[in-house]
Amino acid sequence: MTDPRRDARAGDTGAMFVRVAWRNLWRRRLRTWMSASGMGFAIFLVSVSMSFQAGSYDAWIETATSLMAGHLQAQHPAYFDNPEVRYALTEGIALTRRFENEPGIVAVSPRTEAFALVSAGERSFGALIVGVDRERDMALSSLPDHLSAGEYLPGADSAFLGTALAANLGVDIGDEIVVLGATGEGGVAALMARVDGLFDTGRPELDRSVLQVGIASMQAGFDLGDAVHRLVIETRDARHASDLKAILQAAAPMDVRLLDWNELLPELEQAIQIDRASASMMYWLLLIVVAMSVINAFIMTVFERTREFGMLLAIGMRPNAIVGMLGIEAVCVWAIGVVIGIVLCVAVVLPLSAIGIDVSGIEGMEQLAAQLMMPDRLYPSLNVNVLTESPLWMLAGTLLGALIPALRVRRMQPVEALREEE
Amino acid sequence: MTRETGPPGGDPENSRSEFSNAPARGRNRIPVRLLLQFSWRNLWRHRRRNGILLSAIAVAVAGVLLLNTLLRGMQYDMMNTAIDNLTGHVKVLAPGYLDDPGIERGFDTPPDWQQVLDPDAVEGWAARIRVPAVIMSERETRGIQLVGIDPEQESISFLHTAAIEGERLTGRGDRRLVIGQRLADDLATLPGRRLVLVTQGADGRTREAGFRIAGIYRAEMSLVESAFVFTGRDALQDLLGTGDVTEISVRLADAPREAETMAALATAFEDLDVLSWRQLEPQAATMVAFADTSIYIYFLIVMGALVFGLVNTLVTAVMERIRELGMLRALGMRPRSVVAQVVTESSLIMATGVAIGIAVAGGVFSLVADGIDLTAFDDSLASFGMRPIFVPVVEATDVVLVAVMSLALGLVASFYPARRAVKIKPLEALQRR
Numbered sequence: 001m002t003d004p005r006r007d008a009r010a011g012d013t014g015a016m017f018v019r020v021a022w023r024n025l026w027r028r029r030l031r032t033w034m035s036a037s038g039m040g041f042a043i044f045l046v047s048v049s050m051s052f053q054a055g056s057y058d059a060w061i062e063t064a065t066s067l068m069a070g071h072l073q074a075q076h077p078a079y080f081d082n083p084e085v086r087y088a089l090t091e092g093i094a095l096t097r098r099f100e101n102e103p104g105i106v107a108v109s110p111r112t113e114a115f116a117l118v119s120a121g122e123r124s125f126g127a128l129i130v131g132v133d134r135e136r137d138m139a140l141s142s143l144p145d146h147l148s149a150g151e152y153l154p155g156a157d158s159a160f161l162g163t164a165l166a167a168n169l170g171v172d173i174g175d176e177i178v179v180l181g182a183t184g185e186g187g188v189a190a191l192m193a194r195v196d197g198l199f200d201t202g203r204p205e206l207d208r209s210v211l212q213v214g215i216a217s218m219q220a221g222f223d224l225g226d227a228v229h230r231l232v233i234e235t236r237d238a239r240h241a242s243d244l245k246a247i248l249q250a251a252a253p254m255d256v257r258l259l260d261w262n263e264l265l266p267e268l269e270q271a272i273q274i275d276r277a278s279a280s281m282m283y284w285l286l287l288i289v290v291a292m293s294v295i296n297a298f299i300m301t302v303f304e305r306t307r308e309f310g311m312l313l314a315i316g317m318r319p320n321a322i323v324g325m326l327g328i329e330a331v332c333v334w335a336i337g338v339v340i341g342i343v344l345c346v347a348v349v350l351p352l353s354a355i356g357i358d359v360s361g362i363e364g365m366e367q368l369a370a371q372l373m374m375p376d377r378l379y380p381s382l383n384v385n386v387l388t389e390s391p392l393w394m395l396a397g398t399l400l401g402a403l404i405p406a407l408r409v410r411r412m413q414p415v416e417a418l419r420e421e422e
Numbered sequence: 423m424t425r426e427t428g429p430p431g432g433d434p435e436n437s438r439s440e441f442s443n444a445p446a447r448g449r450n451r452i453p454v455r456l457l458l459q460f461s462w463r464n465l466w467r468h469r470r471r472n473g474i475l476l477s478a479i480a481v482a483v484a485g486v487l488l489l490n491t492l493l494r495g496m497q498y499d500m501m502n503t504a505i506d507n508l509t510g511h512v513k514v515l516a517p518g519y520l521d522d523p524g525i526e527r528g529f530d531t532p533p534d535w536q537q538v539l540d541p542d543a544v545e546g547w548a549a550r551i552r553v554p555a556v557i558m559s560e561r562e563t564r565g566i567q568l569v570g571i572d573p574e575q576e577s578i579s580f581l582h583t584a585a586i587e588g589e590r591l592t593g594r595g596d597r598r599l600v601i602g603q604r605l606a607d608d609l610a611t612l613p614g615r616r617l618v619l620v621t622q623g624a625d626g627r628t629r630e631a632g633f634r635i636a637g638i639y640r641a642e643m644s645l646v647e648s649a650f651v652f653t654g655r656d657a658l659q660d661l662l663g664t665g666d667v668t669e670i671s672v673r674l675a676d677a678p679r680e681a682e683t684m685a686a687l688a689t690a691f692e693d694l695d696v697l698s699w700r701q702l703e704p705q706a707a708t709m710v711a712f713a714d715t716s717i718y719i720y721f722l723i724v725m726g727a728l729v730f731g732l733v734n735t736l737v738t739a740v741m742e743r744i745r746e747l748g749m750l751r752a753l754g755m756r757p758r759s760v761v762a763q764v765v766t767e768s769s770l771i772m773a774t775g776v777a778i779g780i781a782v783a784g785g786v787f788s789l790v791a792d793g794i795d796l797t798a799f800d801d802s803l804a805s806f807g808m809r810p811i812f813v814p815v816v817e818a819t820d821v822v823l824v825a826v827m828s829l830a831l832g833l834v835a836s837f838y839p840a841r842r843a844v845k846i847k848p849l850e851a852l853q854r855r
Contacts, residue, residue: 031734038730045723083608084562115563117556122626126556126565167522168554181563205645209565278492282720285485286727292478293731299471300738 017321021328028301035297036336039394042286043341044348046390051349051380053279057272059378061238061261066142067201069264070109070232071241072248074099077257079229085114085222086184089256092228096136104236104244107139110228112218116181116189118161118211120169127165127211129179131218140234143199143212149173150197156214159193162207163200171195179211183223191221283390287397294333294401298326302405309409310417319410323403330402331395338391345387349380457759461766464739472771475735479775479828480782482728486720486824487783491814497713498815504706505699506580507646508550508569510671512684513702515695519668520702525553525624528666529694538686539672543679547672548575551658555621557601557651559609566605566651568621570594570658570667578673580641581652588613588637597657598636602647606638613637619651624664631661717820721827729835736768736839747843748851757844764840765833772832776825790814 025032076087112131144152150173181189241260249258262269356377519527551570572594687696700707793813
């Protein structure tokens, strides 16, 4: 080791400590590389998996909300708990216009909804009838993108339904269907429509049970007048939907209730939470294992250098200074580990974040993805959070792991330490 | 080194019997017993450091095992829920029923068909009619699956254990309904009230009839509660004008002999499809298959991080003993005996760490074995097909797998340190100071 006293004369003490610590690292080249690689390995794994998490949560939210629910909805206060025809927003068109002019809102689509009996010839099935404003809904819903045959609501009396429902009814493009339901007052609601388009989302509960018609014909058939059941709202950023909800709710009339996607799709929010929780169990386990390896490396270091430390103490170096030097050594190892981990992570994730990973090829994954409303391609996303979180936790673990053995130095008696065999 | 002459920290006799499967490479030159004794004592020369290493291994092994039991628990739960929800392990269906369910895809059951089943392999079976229908209360209309059952056969499905408000169906001729709580809420109805059912008869004509509600069941998933409406099978056959059923569901006994049962059923029902739950519930099957793979992923990640620390310690242990090993070499110890010693040391640490890890995992497991209440995550778990309270499951093969893989990893990790040890030249090592 370089004589620290000479360095001390040469320059600033802090810089000297770093220089000495750095040199000390390379006295046990293999150990340093091993410790740093262990950290790098852990940082790499955690960062890569966090970038996939970040990428997939955004994609889950976008895919799930764009299908039907939207980022926000305005409803009659009672409709969410009791989706009955009579709980409708009476001033549908006026409210739509009003929300469309709010800042932060990209698109608004009014919808009417009712469960009803759909018949074709002798066959009848129950379905959710959804009345939509074609242009407005296309601006925010991905359901039209799942068109598998025909056209999306080309005429006033067109119907757009799931392939499974069409198969159950035994209808194809061009066939007539009859919808029979109940109005809000309990009267008979009826409307005729022509099957002009079919959709196939891969989600059986949608494909089997949803039928869209033009909102005007539904409002006429169900005696709704100008009323709507949901105003589906797309905001600029789904992550800030709940903030926007609070602002809109404050300004909205008394009989309008706003809901954000966390409330509309509680299972989505909780799927994300569960995924986060199980991933973080893994991260903690990794951190503990790596921190224990660091403790071990520093136990060995302190043990081997007992004589050296004894000498430093004997010539007047304060124990805390030695602990500090070991701390700097730990930070240096950590820094090498971070470089290894982050470089690897960026090298792996950066190309993938551009081209994405096709998950639909994995057997069985397609159905799973459809069920969980996940997209076929996953784009891992790199951001500051992903790249800093695991290194910072690792730094805490490393310092802890290094300081536990380093504190032994404070209990060392210079004379005994010097006597210790090398 | 001052500690070299210190007392051996453990009884070599015990250690020998515990780890008698250590490599026998040195047998020609050093007796296995001596080898173990050497290694055991070496480990005790650095208690603190080897103690930490042991703890790290134990934490890693215990962590991997516990994560795995949670995953296995979810896997079993998903499988059981899928099977409980009227699927069973194996189902007989008419071709095309899944794409277009209806009574016209029904079939009649030959009188003695159940003779093809091995009574030991089968827990039970149920023949049902399951057709789509529309259900109406005074106020609301919903689309549902109308299921005609023989209540005595339903010991194989969730209905048997489900809590019921009101009465259960008394027999297959019972012409009343049992509906789910969620559906009852949607329809704003109660036991004793009447509902109107609209469905399609065997002749293709629409049937509409009033039914009285006998009871309301609760299921673990609200999706189930809003989907299935039960009535007596004979009563439903009367309504539809048929003697057919649309499905036979078979639940297997504890050790599922699925392929065998499927083959037997295929002979009894030649024109029909015999499908396993994996085909009927592909989503649950995917999750179950994923759980099988993930133990390797967990292992590789955690033990991968651990191996760096292990190599570090082993190399240090070799480098510290350069003089000692050099002397042994000078006295005539063969290089392979040196290798054997390093490998034995590594394996001893690993084996001890794994044993402690398994013990710790067992201890923690016994605390949570009764189940962890995940009610806070209820909605989401239900969307995955899981129950709110789920029970971690230990599979002996997983524990063995982790133990074997860890020991293999210990061998791999000792490769480089052992090579370092072999490279030591006796003379140089002795001169070194």
